[in-house]
Amino acid sequence: MKKNVLLIIFVLLAIRLSATHNRGGQIVYQQVSDLTYKITVITYTSTKPYVADRDFLDVYFGDGTFATVPRVEQIFFDEYEYKQNTYIVYHTYPGAGTYEIVMEDPNRNADVVNIPGSVNVVFTIKTTLQINPALGYNNTPILLNSPMDIAAKDRLFIHNPGAYDSDGDSLAYKLVVCLGENGEPISNYQFPESSNRPIFVDSITGDLIWDAPIKLGSYNVAIEISEFRSGVKIGRIIRDMQITVYDSDNYPPEFSILDTICVVAGDTARFQVAAIDSSYNKITLTASGGPFEFESDFAIFESTPSLGYVTGRFTWPTSCSHARLRPYQITIKAIDDDPSVPLVNFTSAFIKVIAPPITGLTAEASNSTIELSWDKVDCSKASGYRIYRRENSSGFAPEYCQTGIPSEFGYQKIYQTKGLDEISFLDNNKGLGLFQGHEYCYRVVLYFEDGSESKVSDEICASPVRGIPIFTKISVLETDVSNGQIAINWLKPSDFDSIAAPGPYKYLLYRSEGIWGENLLLIDSLDGADNTSYLDKQINTFENAYSYSVEFINNQPGNRFLIGSPQVASSSFLKLAPADNSIVFTFEKNVPWIDTAFTVFAYNKSSLVFDSLFTAAEDTFKLKGLSNGIEYCYRVLNHAYYSADFVLDTISNFTQINCASPIDTIPPCAPPLQVISECDSFYNQLTWYMPIHICGEEAVQYNVFYKSDYNGDWQLLQEINNESDTSAVHYPIEKLAACYYVQAVDSFGNKSLPTNVVCVDVCNSVYELPNIFTPNGDGINDFFIPVKNDFVVKVDMKIYNRYGVLVFETDNPDIDWDGKDVNTGRPVTPGVYYYMCDVYEPRLIGIIPRHINGFVHVVKQKEQFKE
Numbered sequence: 001m002k003k004n005v006l007l008i009i010f011v012l013l014a015i016r017l018s019a020t021h022n023r024g025g026q027i028v029y030q031q032v033s034d035l036t037y038k039i040t041v042i043t044y045t046s047t048k049p050y051v052a053d054r055d056f057l058d059v060y061f062g063d064g065t066f067a068t069v070p071r072v073e074q075i076f077f078d079e080y081e082y083k084q085n086t087y088i089v090y091h092t093y094p095g096a097g098t099y100e101i102v103m104e105d106p107n108r109n110a111d112v113v114n115i116p117g118s119v120n121v122v123f124t125i126k127t128t129l130q131i132n133p134a135l136g137y138n139n140t141p142i143l144l145n146s147p148m149d150i151a152a153k154d155r156l157f158i159h160n161p162g163a164y165d166s167d168g169d170s171l172a173y174k175l176v177v178c179l180g181e182n183g184e185p186i187s188n189y190q191f192p193e194s195s196n197r198p199i200f201v202d203s204i205t206g207d208l209i210w211d212a213p214i215k216l217g218s219y220n221v222a223i224e225i226s227e228f229r230s231g232v233k234i235g236r237i238i239r240d241m242q243i244t245v246y247d248s249d250n251y252p253p254e255f256s257i258l259d260t261i262c263v264v265a266g267d268t269a270r271f272q273v274a275a276i277d278s279s280y281n282k283i284t285l286t287a288s289g290g291p292f293e294f295e296s297d298f299a300i301f302e303s304t305p306s307l308g309y310v311t312g313r314f315t316w317p318t319s320c321s322h323a324r325l326r327p328y329q330i331t332i333k334a335i336d337d338d339p340s341v342p343l344v345n346f347t348s349a350f351i352k353v354i355a356p357p358i359t360g361l362t363a364e365a366s367n368s369t370i371e372l373s374w375d376k377v378d379c380s381k382a383s384g385y386r387i388y389r390r391e392n393s394s395g396f397a398p399e400y401c402q403t404g405i406p407s408e409f410g411y412q413k414i415y416q417t418k419g420l421d422e423i424s425f426l427d428n429n430k431g432l433g434l435f436q437g438h439e440y441c442y443r444v445v446l447y448f449e450d451g452s453e454s455k456v457s458d459e460i461c462a463s464p465v466r467g468i469p470i471f472t473k474i475s476v477l478e479t480d481v482s483n484g485q486i487a488i489n490w491l492k493p494s495d496f497d498s499i500a501a502p503g504p505y506k507y508l509l510y511r512s513e514g515i516w517g518e519n520l521l522l523i524d525s526l527d528g529a530d531n532t533s534y535l536d537k538q539i540n541t542f543e544n545a546y547s548y549s550v551e552f553i554n555n556q557p558g559n560r561f562l563i564g565s566p567q568v569a570s571s572s573f574l575k576l577a578p579a580d581n582s583i584v585f586t587f588e589k590n591v592p593w594i595d596t597a598f599t600v601f602a603y604n605k606s607s608l609v610f611d612s613l614f615t616a617a618e619d620t621f622k623l624k625g626l627s628n629g630i631e632y633c634y635r636v637l638n639h640a641y642y643s644a645d646f647v648l649d650t651i652s653n654f655t656q657i658n659c660a661s662p663i664d665t666i667p668p669c670a671p672p673l674q675v676i677s678e679c680d681s682f683y684n685q686l687t688w689y690m691p692i693h694i695c696g697e698e699a700v701q702y703n704v705f706y707k708s709d710y711n712g713d714w715q716l717l718q719e720i721n722n723e724s725d726t727s728a729v730h731y732p733i734e735k736l737a738a739c740y741y742v743q744a745v746d747s748f749g750n751k752s753l754p755t756n757v758v759c760v761d762v763c764n765s766v767y768e769l770p771n772i773f774t775p776n777g778d779g780i781n782d783f784f785i786p787v788k789n790d791f792v793v794k795v796d797m798k799i800y801n802r803y804g805v806l807v808f809e810t811d812n813p814d815i816d817w818d819g820k821d822v823n824t825g826r827p828v829t830p831g832v833y834y835y836m837c838d839v840y841e842p843r844l845i846g847i848i849p850r851h852i853n854g855f856v857h858v859v860k861q862k863e864q865f866k867e
Helices: 002-014
Strands: 022-031 036-046 056-060 066-077 082-092 097-105 123-131 157-159 170-176 194-201 208-213 217-229 232-246 261-264 268-276 282-289 300-303 309-317 328-336 344-354 362-365 370-373 382-391 412-416 424-427 440-448 460-462 471-478 484-490 505-513 521-527 533-539 546-556 559-562 573-579 582-588 594-604 609-616 621-624 632-641 651-654 658-660 673-678 683-688 701-707 715-720 727-730 738-745 758-760 766-768 788-790 794-800 806-810 831-843 846-858
Touching (some): 036 056, 036 097, 097 846, 157 232, 157 344, 208 217, 261 268, 268 282, 282 300, 309 328, 370 440, 412 424, 471 546, 484 546, 521 533, 573 658, 582 594, 609 632, 683 738, 701 727, 715 727
Antiparallel strands (some): 022 036, 022 232, 056 097, 097 123, 123 232, 157 208, 194 208, 282 328, 300 309, 328 344, 362 370, 370 424, 440 460, 484 533, 505 521, 573 582, 582 621, 594 609, 632 651, 683 727, 738 758, 766 788, 794 806, 794 831, 831 846
C-alpha cells in the first residue's frame, strides 16, 4: 500500500505543470469521542477544461500518520468557474497533545499576482488541533460563506468567512501568509497592494477589508481563525482564498448601520437591514450565521431582490438552548447584478442571547434556618443553579439584558447545585445557624459551562423566627487573661402560653468559647422571670470571644419543661490587622441584632483613658495616618438594633481591648504580563507593567519565574532590581514553549501572588532539510543533514526511492545519510527520493510528533556510479 502511495506521489510530481487547479480551501473537524475526530477538507478548484481534478487527497494528521481520503461531494458554481470539493475522514489520535492537520496538493493555479511562479507552488491548508481533557470537547468553527467573491479595481472589497463556533468559543481573526510546501509560509509571498490602507482582517468581526485593489488579476490571501476558551488558545484554522480583480465602473452596495441586539431566551430577536446601490443595480441580500444552523427554533431571513434599494428582515424565536456567553454573529451579504462585474459588500449584526430569570422563588424561615425553593428550569445546556445571599434588601433591579449579580450589591454566593433537578436549598449558614433579628435576602441564577449566567431571579427576603428569651446585651467590661468580665442582659419573655407554662420560672445560662456556641456548658441558673441580667467573671476576654445561650424553664414541680427555643449570641471580638501606616479593624461576632455603627476608642498614653476617635458605619474599616512600629490600643462600642418593633430601639456593646503596631504587609499587585515568542530568533520576549495606586506599595524588584512543562515546578529565571526595567528576554535551552509569571516585590519584602501566569506554545521546532545533496566523496555536501535543527528530540525518518522501496531510515535528528542503500550498503542511483519524517519536538504538555514530507535530489559525478 505504501509503495503504491509513493508511486502516486512521484506521478503527481511529474504532472505538476498540468495540475494547476487549487484556488482556496480550509480544514475543519468535529470531535466524535475523546480521541476520535471527523475531519473535513474543503477545497475550491477551477472548473476550466484540462485542469487536474482530485477524487482523492492525502491528509496528514500530525501524529505521524496520513490517509488517502475520498471526495464525498462536489458543488459547482458555474458563474464563478468554481467547484467546491468535500473530503471526509475519521481519525483516532494516540492521546492528548497538539496536532497539525495538513493537506498538500500540487499545485496552485497559474498567474496569481502575489505568488510568483504560482503554477509551481504547492497548495497547502493547515488546521491546528489541541486535545486537552481539561478544556473539554472542541469543534472548529465552520465557515458558512464561500470564498468566491470578486473585486473591482479602485473599489472597496470586503469578504467575511461567516465563521460559526457551535461550542461558543471566542474567535479571533488575522491575515497571514499563504502556505506552501511542508505547510510553511510561501517565502516570496506578498500581500496584495492597496491604494488607501493595507489589506487587513478585522480581528473581531472577521471582515477581510481590501481598500482598494490597484492592479487587475488574481490574488490569494489567507485568514487565520483562532479559538479561545477561558482565555486559552485551543485551536486554529486557516482559510486560503482567491480574489480576482476586474476593471469596472460599478460600485459595491452600501449598508445601513446595525446595532448589537440582546434578547432574553424565549423572546424573539428581530432586526431589519437595508442596502443601497448607487448604480441602481438590482441588489440581493443573503444572511448566514449560527442561528440559521439549529435544527429547531432556527432563524429566518426574508428579503426580495430589488433595484437600487433593498431591505431584509431577520427573525429568530430564541429558546434557553441558545443562551451562551458569546454573542452570535449574523453576516449579511449584499451582491448587485451589474452585467460587467457584480460586486459585494458585507456587514455583521451581533445577537446576545441570555437565559431568563428563575421564577417561583420562595423562602420559609425557622428559628435558625431558611429554606428556599424555586421552579425547575427547562434548559438542557445549563449546568445548575447558584444561590446568592445578603443581609437586608439591596434594591437591585436588573436591566433587560443584565445577567448575574454585580458585586457592588453585596451578594455572596453561598451554594451551587450540580444539575437542574435540585430546586430547593436549606440555608443553615454552613451548619452554624442564621441569626435571629437579621433579614436575609436571596436571589438565584442559572449558570452555564461557558461561564455565562442567566438573568437573576426576583429577590426574596426572610428573617429567622425569634428565640426565647431575646438577648439585649453581651458587652465586655474588663479585658484580661484571667479576670475578664462580660455583662449579659436579656428581655423578660412575654410571647408564650402562660396557661400551659404558669411558672415558677428559672433561667439556665450556658457559655462556650468562640462565637458559635459549639461547646455550651451550664455556668449558672437564676430563679424568677424578672432576673434578666448576669455578670460573667474570671474569664479570658483578652484572647477569646464567648457565646451564650439562656434557656427559659417552666420550673413547676411535675411540669418542668423548656419554653420556646433559646437564642445563641456572642460577644463582639475586635481583630486588628496591621498594615502600612494603618490598622484594619474587623469583628468576629454572632449576634441576633443588627449592628449599625462602630465608635472607636483609643488609649491615650498621657491621660491613661480611652478617648473617642470616630464612628464608622461598616464593620470593616481602616484607620490611617498612623506610624509604623508604634503600638496603638483600641476598644470599640458597637451600636445596634433589632428589626422587630417590640425589642429595644438601641443596643450598645463593647469589644475587648486590643493592640497592634502598623507595618506594611500588603503585597504589590501582580504585574500584568505579555509574552511574545520570536520563533525565528529562538527567544521569548516578556513585558509587563505595574498598576499604579491600586494595591500595596510600588515595586522595587521583579522576580521572573518560568517552567518549561505545563505540570512542572516553577523556577526562578531572573531577579531584576530596577523598578523601571519591566521587560526580559528568555533564551530557553530545550524549547520555546514555557509558562511565565512576574512577581513584584516592594521595599518591605512583600511579594505579589502568581495570578498573572502566561503560557506560550506557538513555535514549532526549527527543522529544515535541503532538497539536494552530493555524496561524491569530495568532502562537500556529502551527507543529507538538516540545514537547521533546533530543539528536536528525535525523528522517525524514512527515505524511499521512486518505486516505494525503503532505502534509509533513522531516528537521529542529524540524519547523516551518506547516500547508501540500507538494504545493500551500496550508493543509491542518482535521482529524486521521497522522505516521510515524524519530528518529535518538546511542547508544554510533552514530546509531540509533527509530520513533514518532501523530496531530496541525490546528485553525483558519473565516475562515482561505478560498481
